[in-house]
Amino acid sequence: MQIDLTDILNHEGRKEEYSVPLELDAVKTGRESFPVLEKAPVNVEVIHTEDQVLEIKAASDVMVAVPCARCLETVKVPFHIQCDLKADMKLSEREREEESEELSCIADKKLDVDWLVHNEILTDWPIQVLCREDCKGICPKCGANRNQTSCGCDTAVPDPRMAAISDIFSKFKEV
């Protein structure tokens, strides 16, 4: 959803508050897409502080489904969005984006709230998502979820010294 900033830009010192529904239904990180499970309306506050400078605050809570990095079970990851931007509307869109990529959510005097929230989620995106700290993952031999069953496969790691030797042999072969 977009908020039209034209009116507030005509009134220095004005402050507006909005509660807008979030339309976002998936978070896209590069090639992957993660479904949004739950979302709260976005509370947005816009203040025209002075001379075409806007202060924009936005807050929302979004729950995204992300597969566990080890066992692929769905994990509900909560994102608590809270951001505070300053946009100098005297600058061009490109100049603003050079200042901060976050400001790419403003174009043609409109604030794209979904875009803003999406970017904030990407900024907070965790490096690794696990269903639990000690997730045992998937058995590399039979594919069983080892949190649920103990399949009994022999997945002992080979002796590192032996691994080093076989590495040398395989390098030798490549030559």
Ligand SMILES: [Zn+2]
């Ligand atoms: Zn897991």
Ligand SMILES: [Zn+2]
């Ligand atoms: Zn197994």
